[in-house]
Amino acid sequence: MRYVLKVAYDGTDFCGWQIQPNGPSVQQTLADAAFCAFGERVTFTASGRTDSGVHAAAQVCHADILAAVPPERLADALNCHLPQSVSVLASAAAPAGFDANRSAKRKTYVYRMYCSPRRNPLKDRYSLHIKGVIDISAMQRAGDMFVGEHDFKAYCASRSQVKTTVRTVYFVRVSRDGEDVCVRVCGSGFLYNMVRTMAGTMLWYACGKTDENDIAASLESGSRSLAGKTLPARGLMLESVDYGLELFGG
């Protein structure tokens, strides 16, 4: 039977979602928990990978499990065997034909920064320290240039191997909450490092280090050197994945 799960994780000590030879992954951690709970080797397939150090408030994944677990109880069965850094928030029977990766329609990521003269150890784990003040309307103007269907080749780590670098961004919203600035990006899917490089480019624009022409040219030409710096992973969180249907019964 196929199950669907909503999973939160603190990515700090993971090499990312996907199983890697060089460090602990969220995917392996879930597989280990399933093996402890059911004595079965289970593969968890997510909506998409998250990179090393990136957090998730609500990653969605599916798994085919032989053991007859009541769907809503799968979450607790796995949580018993998960470390503090991972938690299954909800579980359900997957709808017919559901695939967490292929059925995903929209993903929303948040990149969080905080503006403060000095570093704050209580914020560093989940957001990026910016010493100066951020002009959020300038950030928003740069963000608006990414909305729509574009070739995001310039916003993608060179080592990524994908068929196409064309993606659709549905919205980019910059908001302020006290000294925190959030960049929320919703799209059909994202390339490796794409949100972090978009956020870095928006920040450069707000600081006057790049302009509209360079951003437009980066989308036209795909030249990585025209895009801004890729920001550190710790500020990034996968906030939600939208499948166009209610997976976890309200």
Add this chain to the structure above:
Amino acid sequence: MRYVLKVAYDGTDFCGWQIQPNGPSVQQTLADAAFCAFGERVTFTASGRTDSGVHAAAQVCHADILAAVPPERLADALNCHLPQSVSVLASAAAPAGFDANRSAKRKTYVYRMYCSPRRNPLKDRYSLHIKGVIDISAMQRAGDMFVGEHDFKAYCASRSQVKTTVRTVYFVRVSRDGEDVCVRVCGSGFLYNMVRTMAGTMLWYACGKTDENDIAASLESGSRSLAGKTLPARGLMLESVDYGLELFGG
């Protein structure tokens, strides 16, 4: 010359503010940074100790330093040598006769909880998971019983050695922010474990595990068994220390 500093720290990996034989302390970490920066053995005296695992958004401490450092630059001079878990947010010349411990007038702590059917790894570091729903007006009613001058002997770990267990609580405020519940307690000073035991008693009251009579009796008799459970350190944060004057120049 005496300096005053505002310090933030993530208490997770510290055995508390005060130098201890059994683990790293914030006080020692600051002393090590001062030794690296100035080659001097410096003692940092805080407004009060924080326990093992307790966080601080704005602890205040003073230090007498021989090196002639421009007061506002002391923060950065120390920050160069501090680990990610500690940051000096501000520094200034201490006013005449200032002592971070003896001059402190009011301290405000926040105990943070989140209500969710399942654990959230992105919140666990700084707040306590509560499975059920919290009745915050009941929490507030219990909290109001602590306001005023009372003997808080029942709210104090037995191993603490103090001259008097009488303290004044100025206010207890319970607020909700989404699934988070904050208990903010302001007082003249606090005993070892006092805020965590107050918050635990308020939670017990809201769950119907204790009543007004028991709470009143705990304050009358000083009997520890009448007070509620001491909640875990990780939900607690020293939010501010008030000296009745502006220490860091607005």
